[in-house]
Amino acid sequence: MDNDRQNLKELYKIRKSELKEDYKKQKQDIKQEVKDFKEASMTNIKGRVKNNMSGFLRAVVSGLLVLVQILVILTLPLFLRQYTAFFYFILEVASFVVAIGLINANKNASFKVAWMAIALLFPVSGHIMYYLWGRRSSRKKLFENTELKIAESYPYIEFDAECEKDFYSEHPELKGLSKYLKSYRFPLYRNNRAKYYRMGEDVFKDIFQDIIAAKKFVLLNFFIVADGVLLDMLHDILLKKVKEGVEVIFIYDDFGGMIRTDKHFCRKLNDEGIRTILFNPIHKYTDKLIMNYRTHQKIVVIDGNIGYTGGFNIADEYANLIERFGVWKDCGIRIEGDGVWGLTMIFLQVLSICRPKENVDYNRYRPDKIPGKNNCYCHVIADGPYPYDSHIMESTYKQIISSADEYVYIMTPYLILEEHMIQTLTEAVKRGVDVRIITPKIPDKKKVYKLTQYNYGPLLSGGVRIYEYTPGFIHSKVIMNESSALVGTVNMDYRSFYLHFENAVWISEKEILADIYDDFENTFMISETISYESWKNRPRMDKIIQPVLNMFSTLV
Numbered sequence: 041m042d043n044d045r046q047n048l049k050e051l052y053k054i055r056k057s058e059l060k061e062d063y064k065k066q067k068q069d070i071k072q073e074v075k076d077f078k079e080a081s082m083t084n085i086k087g088r089v090k091n092n093m094s095g096f097l098r099a100v101v102s103g104l105l106v107l108v109q110i111l112v113i114l115t116l117p118l119f120l121r122q123y124t125a126f127f128y129f130i131l132e133v134a135s136f137v138v139a140i141g142l143i144n145a146n147k148n149a150s151f152k153v154a155w156m157a158i159a160l161l162f163p164v165s166g167h168i169m170y171y172l173w174g175r176r177s178s179r180k181k182l183f184e185n186t187e188l189k190i191a192e193s194y195p196y197i198e199f200d201a202e203c204e205k206d207f208y209s210e211h212p213e214l215k216g217l218s219k220y221l222k223s224y225r226f227p228l229y230r231n232n233r234a235k236y237y238r239m240g241e242d243v244f245k246d247i248f249q250d251i252i253a254a255k256k257f258v259l260l261n262f263f264i265v266a267d268g269v270l271l272d273m274l275h276d277i278l279l280k281k282v283k284e285g286v287e288v289i290f291i292y293d294d295f296g297g298m299i300r301t302d303k304h305f306c307r308k309l310n311d312e313g314i315r316t317i318l319f320n321p322i323h324k325y326t327d328k329l330i331m332n333y334r335t336h337q338k339i340v341v342i343d344g345n346i347g348y349t350g351g352f353n354i355a356d357e358y359a360n361l362i363e364r365f366g367v368w369k370d371c372g373i374r375i376e377g378d379g380v381w382g383l384t385m386i387f388l389q390v391l392s393i394c395r396p397k398e399n400v401d402y403n404r405y406r407p408d409k410i411p412g413k414n415n416c417y418c419h420v421i422a423d424g425p426y427p428y429d430s431h432i433m434e435s436t437y438k439q440i441i442s443s444a445d446e447y448v449y450i451m452t453p454y455l456i457l458e459e460h461m462i463q464t465l466t467e468a469v470k471r472g473v474d475v476r477i478i479t480p481k482i483p484d485k486k487k488v489y490k491l492t493q494y495n496y497g498p499l500l501s502g503g504v505r506i507y508e509y510t511p512g513f514i515h516s517k518v519i520m521n522e523s524s525a526l527v528g529t530v531n532m533d534y535r536s537f538y539l540h541f542e543n544a545v546w547i548s549e550k551e552i553l554a555d556i557y558d559d560f561e562n563t564f565m566i567s568e569t570i571s572y573e574s575w576k577n578r579p580r581m582d583k584i585i586q587p588v589l590n591m592f593s594t595l596v
């Protein structure tokens with residue numbers, strides 16, 4: 041094992057040396073790749089951004105319904121002023137009940153602080169808000185059948201004891217995390233071929249090529265779907281496959297698609313034979329903030345033999361066909377082999393959540409190819425607000441950080457962290473680990489960017505190195521140390537760790553790790569280093585606004 045790690049270190053050193061020599065001549069490499077892609081694949085085609093007014097109005101109406109409820113609750117104390125003495129006593133009792141509930145809740149500190157702040161700011165209405173939206177039971181209506189439906193998939197989840205034994209022998213340092221993931225029914229797979237993508241345009245080239253070759257079925261799950269060239273291309277390919285008799289199931293998040301697609305988009309695709317399903321329509325359950333729980337997953341499965349995941353969505357900016365916030369950098373991973381069944385299972389579990397009355401035939405989506413034998417191991421994992429109350433993704437991040445001996449590299453578009461995650465990162469620095477985090481220089485959401493920058497402070501003071509991606513917006517979601525990497529859909533923020541349905545691939549194959557390491561080295565070179573001194577000297581208005589925003593970080 042020591043020899044393997046030494047060989048891997050030597051490989052990294054060689055690659056790093058080669059990279060530095062080459063990169064001096066290629067300062068504009070990313071922009072050139074974008075240009076080459078356009079010229080080679082989409083000559084004279086420009087991307088577009090089109091907002092759907094009806095979708096926008098539907099979002100506004102849903103938001104107004106929630107706002108009306110909040111206003112009614114806020115104005116309620118005005119009508120109860122004449123009963124001041126009585127309601128003061130009731131308020132004291134209610135405050136005690138809320139405090140006891142929050143203190144003993146199995147929740148993170150930010151959640152508790154946010155609801156405490158609301159209860160303090162709005163002494164009567166804040167308690168009502170907490171009762172309606174803050175308790176765990178407030179989300180049960182959406183997920184009441186989730187646990188039962190997901191349990192139906194358990195007989196199809198297979199564990200290979202021999203595979204585990206071989207992996208633990210080859211990688212004893214990864215045994216603990218692998219066993220942790222297994223405890224949540226995420227098997228260890230081997231016999232895979234994997235490919236890492238450092239830009240969204242690269243992954244879509246291969247996705248389209250693989251879908252064109254599909255024979256049996258294509259499964260797709262995305263958060264954002266937007267009218268544009270990318271969607272047009274995918275639509276044309278899927279229509280051809282349907283006419284050839286290929287089954288297509290397309291799940292997308294209602295919030296992620298309603299503003300940037302036509303109001304008849306879902307119905308139109310269903311009429312064309314592309315089975316299309318909305319996840320958690322936002323007009324439902326406006327009496328509770330269940331509409332806050334979204335599927336942030338990105339999954340593509342072709343014939344059960346090939347699978348993709350990463351940060352990319354179906355919108356032109358993800359392939360740099362349009363410029364939004366500079367050069368858009370995303371990452372992805374392609375799996376061919378046993379691990380694809382893990383992605384298929386996660387997709388079918390989400391399908392069963394969306395269609396609880398439907399009996400999903402899991403065997404129908406089995407792979408029809410037997411992969412070649414090899415020792416490319418991976419876990420395919422998922423997380424969500426229910427029933428995964430153990431926050432698997434956050435724990436996996438922490439374990440990757442805690443188990444590092446040499447370095448931890450992270451790319452994330454948002455950096456809104458709990459105290460325990462900040463402590464995990466800074467403790468790694470104290471152990472001598474080189475911890476680096478890359479965030480965007482050009483943000484897509486200004487308030488979230490302010491919170492991201494606010495989190496720089498304790499990290500920089502603790503020795504973590506922060507970089508901002510100068511060409512534009514970095515949407516990649518990847519973490520790695522010297523032994524393994526996690527590539528998927530997970531941002532380092534409250535939403536991804538606690539509210540959204542997410543998925544990722546955890547992998548330890550040396551060549552893939554080397555490719556990911558190269559991507560980080562490339563990106564460090566074109567990113568701006570943020571110092572603790574520059575953070576302390578940020579604008580005074582930021583120093584005023586950021587702590588206030590941070591108090592409500594769970595609601596952003």
